[in-house]
Amino acid sequence: MSVPPSQIILVNGEGQIVKADQLRDLLAGDEWRFIVNDEIGSILYIGDLNIYSAEPLESGKYQLNKVLELQIKRFGKKTIRKQIGAKVFSVTEDAIFVVREGSGLRKVYAKNLIPGSILATGEKVFR
Numbered sequence: 001m002s003v004p005p006s007q008i009i010l011v012n013g014e015g016q017i018v019k020a021d022q023l024r025d026l027l028a029g030d031e032w033r034f035i036v037n038d039e040i041g042s043i044l045y046i047g048d049l050n051i052y053s054a055e056p057l058e059s060g061k062y063q064l065n066k067v068l069e070l071q072i073k074r075f076g077k078k079t080i081r082k083q084i085g086a087k088v089f090s091v092t093e094d095a096i097f098v099v100r101e102g103s104g105l106r107k108v109y110a111k112n113l114i115p116g117s118i119l120a121t122g123e124k125v126f127r
Contacts, residue, residue, distance in 0.1 A: 006016070010067065013050035020036040024072050070086040082113055088095075 010018040024110050027044060036043040047068035054062040076091045093111035098120040105120050117125040 008052040008067075009062075010070075011052050011054050011064065013052075018051060020070060022070050023070065035069065041071065044070045044072070046070050078111075080110060081127075082110055083126040084119065086125075097125075 005050070010020060012018050012021070013111075024042060024044060033045050034042055035045055043063050045068065047066070051067045051070070052064040054064055057063055080088050080093050082089050082091060088103050091110045093109065095110040097110060097113055098105050099108050099113070099117045100120060108117070113125050114127050115125055117126065
């Protein structure tokens, strides 16, 4: 099972919550555990560590499923909202937009978008 850690609750064999980032940092010295480790993220083998995903049931209890692999993505952590045209988008602050500047185009991070800018698509940035 390889699921983004933001969508699951991880617990150890004793029922204590385990955070994916803390688990990655703890296992950083065991290079053989990293199935993939690149600029997009990491996939860790944790099948022998008794780590489970806790899925809530309608009864209020949790079903535990053993996790063999843990996927951790390396995307911008801070999410911001930007209104472009009539729509409001939730994007990471490191998302790239192409804006018109004079007679040319320029790439700008979402965190640096200025209200009043016009995107290459012709849409106006409001906030």
